[in-house]
Amino acid sequence: MTTANEASVLSVQRLTVSFGDRTVIADLNFEVMPGQNLAIVGPNGAGKTVLLRALLNLLPYEGVIQWAAGTRLGYVPQSIAADRQLPLFVSDLLGAKAHLLKLPAEKVRETADIVGLAPDLLATRIGVLSGGQFQKVLITFALLGDPNVLLVDEPTASLDELAQEHVYELLEKLRLDRNLTVLLVSHDLSVVYQFATKVLCLSKASPCFGSPREVLTPDTLAKVYSAVPKFYQHVHDHHSADHA
Amino acid sequence: MHSPGEIYGIVLALLFAVAAGLVGSFALMKRMLLASDVISHVALPGIGVAFLFGFNPLLGGAATLFLGTLLIWQLQKKTGLATEAMIGVVFAGSLAIGAALTPQEDLVEALFGRFQALSLFAFLVGIVAVLLIIFVIYRFKEQLLLSLFSPELAAATSVRLNRLNLYFLLTFSLTVLVGLRFMGALLAGALVIIPATTGRRLASNVSHFLFASCLVSVAATSLGFLITAVALPRFSPGPIVVIISTLFFALSLLKKTR
Numbered sequence: 001m002t003t004a005n006e007a008s009v010l011s012v013q014r015l016t017v018s019f020g021d022r023t024v025i026a027d028l029n030f031e032v033m034p035g036q037n038l039a040i041v042g043p044n045g046a047g048k049t050v051l052l053r054a055l056l057n058l059l060p061y062e063g064v065i066q067w068a069a070g071t072r073l074g075y076v077p078q079s080i081a082a083d084r085q086l087p088l089f090v091s092d093l094l095g096a097k098a099h100l101l102k103l104p105a106e107k108v109r110e111t112a113d114i115v116g117l118a119p120d121l122l123a124t125r126i127g128v129l130s131g132g133q134f135q136k137v138l139i140t141f142a143l144l145g146d147p148n149v150l151l152v153d154e155p156t157a158s159l160d161e162l163a164q165e166h167v168y169e170l171l172e173k174l175r176l177d178r179n180l181t182v183l184l185v186s187h188d189l190s191v192v193y194q195f196a197t198k199v200l201c202l203s204k205a206s207p208c209f210g211s212p213r214e215v216l217t218p219d220t221l222a223k224v225y226s227a228v229p230k231f232y233q234h235v236h237d238h239h240s241a242d243h244a
Numbered sequence: 245m246h247s248p249g250e251i252y253g254i255v256l257a258l259l260f261a262v263a264a265g266l267v268g269s270f271a272l273m274k275r276m277l278l279a280s281d282v283i284s285h286v287a288l289p290g291i292g293v294a295f296l297f298g299f300n301p302l303l304g305g306a307a308t309l310f311l312g313t314l315l316i317w318q319l320q321k322k323t324g325l326a327t328e329a330m331i332g333v334v335f336a337g338s339l340a341i342g343a344a345l346t347p348q349e350d351l352v353e354a355l356f357g358r359f360q361a362l363s364l365f366a367f368l369v370g371i372v373a374v375l376l377i378i379f380v381i382y383r384f385k386e387q388l389l390l391s392l393f394s395p396e397l398a399a400a401t402s403v404r405l406n407r408l409n410l411y412f413l414l415t416f417s418l419t420v421l422v423g424l425r426f427m428g429a430l431l432a433g434a435l436v437i438i439p440a441t442t443g444r445r446l447a448s449n450v451s452h453f454l455f456a457s458c459l460v461s462v463a464a465t466s467l468g469f470l471i472t473a474v475a476l477p478r479f480s481p482g483p484i485v486v487i488i489s490t491l492f493f494a495l496s497l498l499k500k501t502r
Contacts, residue, residue: 056400075400082394086273089449093393096386097401125448141397 009034009071009149009181010055015063017047017054024050028063030200030209037175037182039196039212041189043225046202048185049078052151055183067149074147076138078154084127090137091122094144101145108144115140115170132163139170149181150174156188164188168195189216252367254469256374257481260422261435261465263377265458267419268440270381270412273392276328277440281433282335284420286312288342295347306421312338313417317410327413366425373422380415384408389450435461438489445496464489 010032017025024047032038040048054061056075067073094108112122117136121129129137135155142150152171156164172195175182186192192199192212199215201208206223208215246254271277287305294304312334319330362370381388387408390398399405423435443457468485476484 053396056396058396058399073400075397077394077397077400081396083392086389086392087444087448087450087453088389088393092389092450096389099386100390100401100403 007034008032009036009068010183011064011066012055013064013066015051015054015061015065017050017059017061025054025061025202026204028202028207032181032183032198034068034181035175035179036197037172037184037195038198038200039192040183040185040200040202041187041192041224042202046204048202049153051202052153052183052185055151071149072145072147074142074145074150076135076142076150076152076155078157079131079134079138080157082138084129084134086126088126089123090117090126090129093126093137094122094141097141097144103144108140111143112140114143114174130163131159132166135159135163135167136170139167139174143174148179149183152182152184154185154187156186156191164191171195189221192216248364249362252362252364256362256367256370256422257465257469257485258462259371259374259378260419261439261461262458263374263381263419264423264435265439265443265461266378266381266454267416268436268461269443269454269457270388270392271416271436272440272444273389274327274412276326276331276416277437278433279328279331280416280420280436283309283312283316283331283417284424284433285335285342286338286417287421287424289338289345290342292342292345292347296345302421302425305424308338309417309421310414313413314410317413320409321406327409370422370425373418377415377419377422380411384411388412434486435465435489438486438493439464442489442493442496445493445499460489460492464492 008031012028012030015025015028016023028051030038040051042048050059052075053059055065056073057065091108094112095105097103098105098108109119109122112119115136117133117140121133121137126134126137139152139155142152150171155167155171159167168191171182171184174180184192184196193216196212199208199210199212201215201220201224203224206220208220208224214220268277268280271280287309290304290306290308291301292304293308294301316327316330316334319325319333320327323330387398387403390401391403391405391408395405419436420433423433439461440457442460443453443455446456447453465485467488468481471488472479472481472484
C-alpha cells in the first residue's frame with residue numbers, strides 16, 4: 001500500500017478499470033483534499049459512474065485508491081438506478097439503512113431534518129415522490145451513518161431547473177456546515193463552475209485536473225468533449241450573482 | 245376426532261403458510277414469483293430416482309432441489325442473466341430428466357402430492373425448516389429491501405449481494421420443498437404466489453405488505469382445511485387452499501388502485 005499524501009482525503013494513483021478488453025479508465029491520477037468539492041465531468045461513456053463505483057470498491061480495478069484513515073463514505077446513486085415501484089415508505093428505506101448500521105431510530109428523523117425532508121414525507125410511498133423529493137431522500141440515505149465524504153452521481157438528472165438548483169445548494173450547504181468532502185459527477189458545467197473547487201475531466205483524448213478556472217475553458221472543453229458543449233466563458237464574470 | 249398425525253400436518257401447514265407469505269412477498273418484489281411454480285420441478289429428478297430405488301422421495305427431491313439451486317446461483321453469477329432465466333433453464337432440464345426417470349404411475353403423485361398424516365419426526369423436520377425460512381427472511385429483511393431498491397446502493401452499504409442472493413434462493417427452494425410435501429410440485433408454488441400478490445394489492449408499505457401476505461396465506465390455509473374436513477372429506481386440502489387464496493385475490497380486486 002502506498003501512503004496517501006498526509007493531508008489528502010483521497011489519493012488515486014495509476015487507476016485503471018477495464019471490462020474484458022475494453023479499458024474505461026486508464027492510468028488516472030488525482031488527489032482530493034478535505035472539504036473540497038470535486039466535480040467529475042466528461043462526455044458520456046468516459047467512465048464517470050465507473051470511477052465512482054471503483055472508489056466505492058464495487059468494481060475490480062488496478063492501481064491504488066487510498067482513502068484517509070477514518071473516512072466514512074456516503075453514496076448518492078443516480079436516481080434512475082433505483083426501483084421506485086417497490087411498496088416502500090421513505091421511512092422503510094431509511095429505516096433499513098439505520099437498522100443495518102445499528103443506528104437509533106430517531107437518527108432517521110434527525111437526518112431527514114438536516115436535509116429538509118418534511119416529516120410527513122417519511123410516511124409517503126417512494127413511488128409518489130417528486131423528483132426533487134426523491135433526490136432529497138437519496139441524500140438523507142447517504143447522510144445516515146454520518147459520512148465525511150459524499151459521492152454523488154448526477155443528482156439533478158431529470159429534475160427541472162429550480163429543483164436542480166435546490167439540490168446543488170443543499171449539497172453545498174451540507175458541505176460547508178458539516179465540513180464534508182464532496183465528489184460530484186455532473187453534466188451541468190455552469191453548476192460545476194459555480195460550486196466545484198476542483199474539476200476532474202475524464203476523457204480518453206485529454207484528461208485534465210485543476211481548478212474550474214483552469215479547466216473549464218472553451219479550449220480544454222473542446223478537447224475533452226468532441227464538440228464544445230453549451231457553456232460559455234461569460235458565466236465566469238457573474239457566476240456568483242447568478243444564484244444569490 | 246383427529247389423529248396426532250393429522251394435527252401435526254395442520255399445524256405445519258399453518259406455519260408453512262406464514263413462511264410462504266413472507267418468501268412470496270420478497271419473490272414478488274424480486275419479480276421472480278412465477279419461478280416458485282417451476283423451481284419445484286427441479287426436485288423431480290430426485291423424486292424419480294427415489295421412486296426407482298425405493299427410498300423417501302422427499303429426500304431425493306430435496307437433494308436435487310438443493311443442487312439445482314446452487315447451479316442456478318452459479319449460472320446467474322457467471323452469465324449475469326436474470327435469476328428467473330436461469331431457473332427456467334435448470335427447470336426445463338430437470339423436468340425432462342424427472343419425467344424420463346419417474347415411473348408413470350408415480351408421476352401423478354409426484355406432481356400433485358397428497359396431504360398425509362405426518363409422523364412426529366417428519367413434523368419436527370418440517371417445523372425446523374419453516375422456522376428457518378421465517379428466521380432468514382426476518383434476519384435479512386433490510387438487506388433484501390436495499391438490494392431490491394438499488395443493488396449498488398446496497399453494496400455501498402456493505403451488503404454482500406452474492407451471498408444474500410444465495411441465502412434467498414436457498415430459502416425460496418426450501419419453501420417450495422416444504423410445500424411439495426403436502427401440495428405436490430404443481431401446487432407448491434401457489435401459496436408463495438397468490439397470497440403475496442393479494443397482499444401487494446392491499447398494502448402500500450413493506451410491513452403492511454408482509455403482514456397482509458401472511459394473513460391471506462394463513463386464512464386460505466385454515467379455511468381450506470376446515471372446508472375439506474367439514475364438507476369435502478374425499479378431497480385433498482391442497483387444491484382447496486389454492487382455490488380459496490385465488491378467491492381472496494379476486495376479492496382484493498375490489499380495492500381501487502391508487
